[in-house]
Amino acid sequence: MTHLVLVEDDERMGGLLKFFLEGKGFQVHWEKNGPAGLQAIHEHTPDLVVLDLMLPGYDGMEVCRRVRPTYAGPILMLTASQADVNEISALDLGIDDYLTKPFRKRVLEARIRALLRRASAPATTQIAAQGPPDLVFGDLRLAVGQREALLDGAPLQLTEAEFELLWLLARRAGEVIPRDEIYAALKGGHYQNFDRAIDMRISVLRKKLDDATAPYRFIKTVRGKGYLFSAGPYG
Structure with a gap:
């Protein structure tokens, strides 16, 4: 089963997303602040992280800074505005994709599955013995x-x-x-x-x-x- 870590401090939003994603076949570990989310990523090494930008403790950008040296999996950031996206991109934090709130849950699912496909492609798509040339x-x-x-x-x-x-x-x-x-x-x-x-x-x-x-x-x-x-x- 695909394992996700969800870091979202909003009780209603986090609960809805956890319920929805588990209904789609994902195993979801939900944390509600930056330090706990960081610890969960280190401990569980999930297949993908869904990370809210605005969090207590550490915000989403700080979590990315701290986790990227040891975690290579996809990170999907949830943001409140396009201005947030511009700041995130300018800082080059290693975020693979983002969604601006509000968003439809099926769009979130599609983004997650696309990131997972991309992350698993090198392992599952056996490139021919010699591989393509550099x-x-x-x-x-x-x-x-x-x-x-x-x-x-x-x-x-x-x-x-x-x-x-x-x-x-x-x-x-x-x-x-x-x-x-x-x-x-x-x-x-x-x-x-x-x-x-x-x-x-x-x-x-x-x-x-x-x-x-x-x-x-x-x-x-x-x-x-x-x-x-x-x-x-x-x-």
């Missing part, structure tokens, strides 16, 4: 078999979602990929024009690639269309 772009090397990206020989600290996004763009280098196609590949849903999640994830990825200032070396914005991973040359 992709090399100047001083950037992507090794899909190891789920690793190296810049100038040093491994980048990417979340699973960030590696998936980088690999999606890089394996189609030179091709413009629309936002809705990226959204569908990473989130398993339909893109809505007001959703800036992909743009913010691109921004974080550029920072990790040491490429945060235009003109970009690797990931280029094609206005009104999407994103293009440059096939080089790299200066």
